[in-house]
Amino acid sequence: MDWNWFFSSIAQCSSAIVGIFGAFIITKVINSQAEYNSRENKIDNFINKSLFLKNKVEDRYFSWYNERKREEKLKKIRNNIRDRKEILSCEEYYIKYNFSIYDDRNQILKDIENIIRETTPDSNYYNAGYSGASVDGGSQLNQNIIDEEEAINKLKVEIIDHTRLLKDFLIQIRGESKKYNLLTYSIISNLILFLIGVIYPLSFLPVGNSFSLSFSFENMINILFSIKGFMLFIVGFIFSAIMIVFLVINIKLNLKVDFDEDKVNKVEIYSDIKNYSPYLKNLIDNMNFIEEYSQAD
Template sequence: MTADWNWFFSTLSQSTAAIVGIIGAFIIAKIFANQATFTEKNNRMKSLTVEAEKILDKIGTINFDWYNKHINAAAYADCSRKIRAVVEEDPAIITDENLLSIFTEAKFSIFTEKKTILENLRKEVEFVCQTNIDKRLQKEARERARKEAESGKLVGHAAINALIGSMPDFSSLSAPRTVLNIPDFSTPWPALHEERDRITQCHLEAKHHARIVAEFLESARGNPESPPQITWSLLLVGLIFIFGVIYPLTFMPATSAPEFSITNLWAAFLSVKGALLSLLVIAFTYVFYMFTRTNIKMKYAEDQLNKLHKLSQVDEYCEYFKFLPRSVE
């Protein structure tokens, strides 16, 4: 009994073609599904960026400098009164703990550096002490001049100048001098409260949007729509198609046991049968290449991901948000 190699090559080609068709259809369907998800996420990235720009525009309307100026002016005035009521000529009377307590009670704007305010308050303590020393020395000098004028040691213009200089100093009745930034204006509390509400609202919107962006970034991490497994699967299916479907057909019809040689393979491809099989290989290779390229290209732009990564941090929306306590966020 002579073996019929045509049955073998025909069965091999048909079985392999069925396997290639099933696996290829599954992979292509997966690529189409991933492509739809990828397009949706790309559009989502654009909408998240536009929404962030809207929030940034709203934050840009807030005048933090104006808010800090008025809030801190009232707080500095309160601190100055407390400092003058405590210190005399020794700045060591107010320790760092006392100064921190005065700072806390004054309710400065939270959008101001704490270290800078404490340094200004310490300068105020030293200034008040030096002012008190200067006042004491001036008072003692006037008292000596008055006694000398009354005792007759000074005569003429010197006595008159001494008597004039010994008159009470009314400069203390005017507004006390200070090194703090205390402008002469009334504090617009209603407008400040309204501005604070706007800041809180913008911060909450930025916080909520940052959470949404962070959640989206988690879903886009690692480019899940472009897994390398699909690329390798497509390449493997392409090789199976060529060596499991096309290559066996080159030996048909087989009148005897095939001989695997380059000469026979080259002669087969130069025939009409070989030309048709070559066209089939080219067509399927192009299809596999197209879907492989589509799968590889479904990766998110790095600049867009970096931009969204910044938008997932609340402090990136406004530099003043860093002063807000984390418990509020």
């Protein structure tokens, strides 16, 4: 066997693999460092945007809008019962008349129940000709209600999009540690391959005709204190130092991959639309109720 060809081929193949993976690892570690810093900034930006949206919700006239819509729908129910003598369940009236989706459903159902009790033919209110307070405030009031509804719905869409981004971001940062662990194993493997697959085979070259493959401490000392050994040691030391630097950087990233717990908790809180306002909590609860009621039918 031509040992020169054998050892040089192993060294060349290994060095090519080490070079490819080394470039990939270095690029990945640098990108991970930049990505980590970027995500730290993203957390602050997400929290600030969430607070901004929460303040916008507080500036909207949810209570006024809910009251106007409730008065309008209750009047229609009262007139319907008096004119058509149609009695439905409270839940059926709630679904049929499309009350404000941001309003307290339980309170609406109680109001509907009171309307049914007051407006049925055997009630004192009915016999007295009670028809409830008028809510007809003219075209300007109706336009104000429409404008407020559009503003509220636009804000709702903006918050829903924002919470979706927060949920995706939380999924990303919770998977960070696995990525950094994989990089750590890759760096260690690449360093081992370089020492065993490149430096060690080159230490045998050039090989004479009388070469026999043997391992002894004396041979290692002779190689180490030769010019060839010194050159291989310098190359191996420099490459190992570079890999160790990036290994340390990656381990530090892995150790601090858990971002500020308080900030992450805030992001998690604001990823739920219910936490922006009680009215948005009503939105989710009412949507779930309508869906369940429809499926039951």
